[in-house]
Amino acid sequence: MSRTTIDYGIDLGTTNSCIALLNGTGTDIIENNYQAKLTPSAVWMDGKCRLHVGQKAKERLEDDPCNAFSEFKLQMGTSHFWTFQNSGKEVRPEELSAEVLKSLRGDVEQQKGEVMNSAIITVPADFDLPENAATQRAAQLAGFSYVQLVQEPVAAALAYGFQSDSDKVFWLVYDMGGGTFDAAIVQMRDGIIRVVNHGGDKNLGGKQIDRDIVNNILVPAIAKQGYTLPDFKKGNPRWLTAFAKLKAAAEDAKIQLSRTTTASIVIPELCKDEQGNAVYFEYDLKRSEIEPFIEPYVERSINICQKVLEEKRLGTENIEKIIVVGGPTLTPLLRDKLSGRMGIPLDYSIDPLTVVARGAAIFAGIQRQETELPKPSRGQFTLDTPHQPVGVESEPKIGGRVNAPDNRDLTGFTIEFVELKSMWRSGIIKLRSNGSFSTELRAEQKRMNEYLIELRDAVGNLQEIVPDRINYTIGTTMSNPILTHSVGVATANNEMQVFISKGTPLPRSSRQRHYTTTEVKRGDPSTRLRIPVVEGENTKRANRNRLIGSLEINGAQVRRDIPVNTDVEIKITITESLEVRAEAFIPILEQVVDKVLVLVKEAPDLDVLEREINKEKERLGGIAGRSRSTNDQHSEIILQRIRYEQTVDHIENALAAARDGDPDASHECLNRLHELQTSIDEIEDNLAWPMMVEEAQEEMQRAWNIAEEYGDDNSRHRLQTLEQEAYKAISVQDRDLLQRKMEEISTIINQLLLARPEYWVFLLEQLEEMKGQMTNRSLAERLIIEGKRALNSNNLDGLKNCIRQLVDLLPREQQEAFGNTMPRGL
Numbered sequence: 001m002s003r004t005t006i007d008y009g010i011d012l013g014t015t016n017s018c019i020a021l022l023n024g025t026g027t028d029i030i031e032n033n034y035q036a037k038l039t040p041s042a043v044w045m046d047g048k049c050r051l052h053v054g055q056k057a058k059e060r061l062e063d064d065p066c067n068a069f070s071e072f073k074l075q076m077g078t079s080h081f082w083t084f085q086n087s088g089k090e091v092r093p094e095e096l097s098a099e100v101l102k103s104l105r106g107d108v109e110q111q112k113g114e115v116m117n118s119a120i121i122t123v124p125a126d127f128d129l130p131e132n133a134a135t136q137r138a139a140q141l142a143g144f145s146y147v148q149l150v151q152e153p154v155a156a157a158l159a160y161g162f163q164s165d166s167d168k169v170f171w172l173v174y175d176m177g178g179g180t181f182d183a184a185i186v187q188m189r190d191g192i193i194r195v196v197n198h199g200g201d202k203n204l205g206g207k208q209i210d211r212d213i214v215n216n217i218l219v220p221a222i223a224k225q226g227y228t229l230p231d232f233k234k235g236n237p238r239w240l241t242a243f244a245k246l247k248a249a250a251e252d253a254k255i256q257l258s259r260t261t262t263a264s265i266v267i268p269e270l271c272k273d274e275q276g277n278a279v280y281f282e283y284d285l286k287r288s289e290i291e292p293f294i295e296p297y298v299e300r301s302i303n304i305c306q307k308v309l310e311e312k313r314l315g316t317e318n319i320e321k322i323i324v325v326g327g328p329t330l331t332p333l334l335r336d337k338l339s340g341r342m343g344i345p346l347d348y349s350i351d352p353l354t355v356v357a358r359g360a361a362i363f364a365g366i367q368r369q370e371t372e373l374p375k376p377s378r379g380q381f382t383l384d385t386p387h388q389p390v391g392v393e394s395e396p397k398i399g400g401r402v403n404a405p406d407n408r409d410l411t412g413f414t415i416e417f418v419e420l421k422s423m424w425r426s427g428i429i430k431l432r433s434n435g436s437f438s439t440e441l442r443a444e445q446k447r448m449n450e451y452l453i454e455l456r457d458a459v460g461n462l463q464e465i466v467p468d469r470i471n472y473t474i475g476t477t478m479s480n481p482i483l484t485h486s487v488g489v490a491t492a493n494n495e496m497q498v499f500i501s502k503g504t505p506l507p508r509s510s511r512q513r514h515y516t517t518t519e520v521k522r523g524d525p526s527t528r529l530r531i532p533v534v535e536g537e538n539t540k541r542a543n544r545n546r547l548i549g550s551l552e553i554n555g556a557q558v559r560r561d562i563p564v565n566t567d568v569e570i571k572i573t574i575t576e577s578l579e580v581r582a583e584a585f586i587p588i589l590e591q592v593v594d595k596v597l598v599l600v601k602e603a604p605d606l607d608v609l610e611r612e613i614n615k616e617k618e619r620l621g622g623i624a625g626r627s628r629s630t631n632d633q634h635s636e637i638i639l640q641r642i643r644y645e646q647t648v649d650h651i652e653n654a655l656a657a658a659r660d661g662d663p664d665a666s667h668e669c670l671n672r673l674h675e676l677q678t679s680i681d682e683i684e685d686n687l688a689w690p691m692m693v694e695e696a697q698e699e700m701q702r703a704w705n706i707a708e709e710y711g712d713d714n715s716r717h718r719l720q721t722l723e724q725e726a727y728k729a730i731s732v733q734d735r736d737l738l739q740r741k742m743e744e745i746s747t748i749i750n751q752l753l754l755a756r757p758e759y760w761v762f763l764l765e766q767l768e769e770m771k772g773q774m775t776n777r778s779l780a781e782r783l784i785i786e787g788k789r790a791l792n793s794n795n796l797d798g799l800k801n802c803i804r805q806l807v808d809l810l811p812r813e814q815q816e817a818f819g820n821t822m823p824r825g826l
């Protein structure tokens with residue numbers, strides 16, 4: 001069967017994957033070989049080096065953990081790889097993902113007898129560009145010739161919105177999966193769904209909860225049983241299998257606890273202890289025991305939702321409902337807290353575990369499949385039409401052009417559309433001499449309308465035309481996706497220069513100029529220009545964002561040498577399918593260099609991470625004390641959030657997990673740390689503001705005292721104007737403006753003071769008191785004597801000269817401190 005639209009949508013999940021097919025206005029899930037709707041995202045290599053995907057592989061995670069892998073989606077876009085012990089083969093995350101995709105593709109072939117060449121694949125909206133690029137590579141490896149990526153919350157919104165009558169409403173999509181979290185606000189308007197804002201966390205999901213259950217409940221329970229299990233932790237290769245079993249048991253029990261209040265865990269042989277005895281583990285896990293560990297994650301997810309609303313100045317009353325997606329949302333505590341805290345009704349009427357695949361299939365139904373159209377054979381007529389397969393109109397316009405083979409004359413030809421079910425006819429339409437036409441179709445609600453195309457020649461004989469039919473469904477469509485994180489480069493002074501900002505509709509290109517800082521020598525790849533690329537929203541401190549790769553031009557790519565300080569124009573393009581491309585234009589060489597973007601997320605060094613964490617903990621302790629003493633409300637809110645979300649504990653847990661060999665925990669740790677750093681920066685800035693205001697007020701008072709004594713009308717008038725401007729800056733909390741105004745006020749004071757000889761006398765006295773701290777005591781003493789002599793002989797220039805030299809003898813910090821009390825420009 002050939003399809004005119006893509007129709008198949010794949011949810012390539014961390015834990016489970018799923019494939020759906022659009023069927024009219026509904027969707028069907030394609031079941032796998034085990035008649036299951038969900039295929040676990042797990043791959044196992046058996047003893048004969050054959051690969052298995054899904055349930056069978058998931059089962060082997062416990063007893064063959066060196067040949068069975070899962071949760072590889074969380075490693076997409078990194079340089080991590082796994083090694084199958086059975087074959088020694090190294091595999092990257094996209095290769096494992098490709099196996100899952102192949103398996104789903106195989107299910108379609110088996111169930112539908114169709115070979116899938118194109119597909120829509122969903123990705124978390126929070127994914128960075130390297131993760132998306134790796135997903136594209138996975139699709140290629142799986143043999144798809146065309147693939148388009150769609151963000152998971154967008155797909156979920158479409159599943160709910162496709163046949164909905166709601167209009168002019170906002171929805172919040174809350175999607176928590178196996179290891180990722182997305183919150184997106186969408187708006188339904190005029191039959192189009194638009195993503196308004198997004199927030200998320202790449203490391204928030206069921207996996208974190210399972211890890212907490214194992215480490216905080218099960219491992220301590222085993223310790224109490226009296227077996228000798230030396231160094232019983234996940235990182236120890238000896239206990240790899242035991243920990244894989246514990247994780248699986250924890251997950252099963254957790255899922256059960258969404259229905260019951262107690263779940264019993266029985267592992268007949270967890271492992272063998274030091275004496276060779278089988279360790280029998282039995283434990284009754286209670287819902288009340290795991291809830292304290294789930295709560296901070298829910299807290300964090302709700303805070304993200306609130307931020308997403310606040311950023312668009314939307315209140316909870318503006319949101320009609322929360323669309324709930326993903327396995328963990330079946331947890332009663334999560335649902336209660338989410339609806340309680342947000343005060344918005346939840347909607348989970350479409351199965352939270354398959355809704356993303358269903359939405360992806362609907363999206364696929366909107367995408368025309370050019371590549372799959374049957375090729376016209378010689379002598380056939382063809383139809384070119386920009387016709388959209390889905391839209392809100394019940395009488396959609398259709399136009400296009402019929403192309404005749406061998407330039408045959410189309411005079412007298414007609415075209416007519418006949419809907420197959422209702423037998424509605426468009427009536428005969430005469431083609432214009434160039435073959436073009438336009439008319440309207442009539443469509444019925446709640447089903448796919450299929451129109452046969454009848455092309456007739458001048459004497460009324462039917463002619464074969466390709467395609468011979470078109471489809472149209474009345475339904476909601478999607479507007480262009482938006483970029484979910486700003487993309488830019490880190491500059492030498494640690495600022496982020498943004499190329500494309502968060503919220504920009506895609507596709508989008510952006511150009512910027514850069515100057516080379518090293519020489520690039522033709523033919524020598526070791527000489528290169530390298531600019532770090534970051535994703536994130538902290539434009540003031542680039543290192544708080546995620547490093548996703550670099551823009552690179554090396555000697556092998558250029559026609560001639562590029563000297564230092566050469567102008568290079570870089571263009572970055574991000575497509576609708578979240579694909580990114582970058583090229584550089586070097587004007588002096590008149591050369592365009594393509595593929596200059598290297599996307600990869602390097603795993604952070606754990607020792608460096610640990611040092612950074614300790615530094616931040618200290619910083620946090622310091623500002624917490626200061627915030628309490630200043631009673632700054634805003635800072636207190638941020639600190640409370642850090643406490644409720646147990647941010648510091650989670651950072652440390654992630655570090656411990658990374659040390660225990662969990663490959664994505666190091667990124668989890670780093671991302672959380674960046675966030676903590678940003679929060680602490682924010683508090684520091686907050687606390688600095690009241691102090692800055694107080695200092696400004698004191699300085700203005702001092703300025704008036706000086707102006708009253710030494711100033712004239714002119715200087716007082718200038719001071720008055722500046723004072724008004726400074727107060728305005730205070731009222732709008734504009735730090736930079738206040739600073740500028742205070743500098744201008746200082747200049748006036750300085751000018752007034754510098755004109756007064758008594759001021760110089762005062763400075764000399766001050767410096768004399770500080771002579772004990774000067775770097776060269778004997779020189780200082782000589783300068784003071786000289787200064788006094790100059791004073792007595794009314795030699796002002798001589799006095800100034802001595803003072804300048806004395807200031808130079810102060811230690812650096814003292815110079816600065818002294819400089820503040822001294823007129824500028826001394």
Ligand code: ADP
Pocket residue numbers: 012013014015016017176177178179180205206207251254255256258325326327328329330331352353
């Ligand atoms: P993904 O899309 O990332 O693969 P899913 O939406 O399939 O994730 O959710 C998988 C996660 O949901 C796993 O961590 C699983 O343990 C958890 N989960 C599944 N069912 C339940 C349930 N009934 N209660 C709590 N958690 C659940």
Ligand code: MG
Pocket residue numbers: 011013014152176177178326356
């Ligand atoms: Mg999911």
